[in-house]
Amino acid sequence: MTSFIQKKLASGKALPEILKEERLNHNLSLDQVSFKTQISTKYLEALEAGTYDQLPGEIYNRRFIKNLANFFSLSEKKLLAIYQAEKNAQLAFNELKPKTETTSKFLSWLSPKIIRNTIIGLLIISCLAYLGLEVKNIFAPPLLEIISPSSQTITQETTITIEGRTEAEAILTINNQEILPRADGRFKAEVDLTIGLNIFNISAKKKHSRAESATVSILRQPPLG
Numbered sequence: 001m002t003s004f005i006q007k008k009l010a011s012g013k014a015l016p017e018i019l020k021e022e023r024l025n026h027n028l029s030l031d032q033v034s035f036k037t038q039i040s041t042k043y044l045e046a047l048e049a050g051t052y053d054q055l056p057g058e059i060y061n062r063r064f065i066k067n068l069a070n071f072f073s074l075s076e077k078k079l080l081a082i083y084q085a086e087k088n089a090q091l092a093f094n095e096l097k098p099k100t101e102t103t104s105k106f107l108s109w110l111s112p113k114i115i116r117n118t119i120i121g122l123l124i125i126s127c128l129a130y131l132g133l134e135v136k137n138i139f140a141p142p143l144l145e146i147i148s149p150s151s152q153t154i155t156q157e158t159t160i161t162i163e164g165r166t167e168a169e170a171i172l173t174i175n176n177q178e179i180l181p182r183a184d185g186r187f188k189a190e191v192d193l194t195i196g197l198n199i200f201n202i203s204a205k206k207k208h209s210r211a212e213s214a215t216v217s218i219l220r221q222p223p224l225g
Contacts, residue, residue: 013082014086015079015086016049019048023072033068036071037067052087065080065083066080141212142167142206144203144213144214148162152217153219161188161190162200163186166185167185167204168183172203174189174200175200196220197219199217202214
């Protein structure tokens with residue numbers, strides 16, 4: 001039986017460093033080591049890079065390390081111990097990695113360009129909303145409130161005063177006769193009553209808006225006696 005002397009491993013070296021150093025000392029390429037050990041080149045690259053998560057699985061990983069230990073005349077036990085310690089450290093680090101990656105992605109999302117575009121977008125939306133309100137105010141009918149008299153009032157008086165409130169810029173008419181509101185929008189108009197039912201159509205309209213209308217019905221009764 002052929003025997004060989006195991007080389008002493010330098011303390012403090014990582015498994016990727018040991019494997020790559022041994023390969024280079026033997027003037028071998030990854031393809032040559034792959035051919036002699038029957039380990040895929042991509043798995044040899046992963047071992048030399050220390051990216052153990054790219055290896056096929058624990059059973060295969062340990063077998064690869066044993067084959068390489070025998071090929072380079074190194075201690076299987078020590079190489080496996082180094083591998084296990086490094087893998088455990090990677091696992092502990094990976095448990096924290098998702099939080100770090102999430103934070104990193106969030107921060108990368110908040111790039112100056114995105115922040116600028118977001119601000120511009122918000123300004124555009126605000127302007128459109130403001131313009132929408134202005135357009136609505138232009139075309140919406142004005143306020144029209146009749147304070148007195150109440151509709152269907154019965155009286156024997158020959159006149160009655162209609163009071164109400166609208167918007168100062170509104171064009172106000174009572175039975176098509178224009179009434180000028182005060183600066184605060186209030187209006188007051190004295191109207192004549194004929195005996196019987198008197199109907200007053202009150203309309204308020206801004207320059208480009210729809211009209212707002214109200215009707216007041218007054219019944220004048222003849223005087224008694």
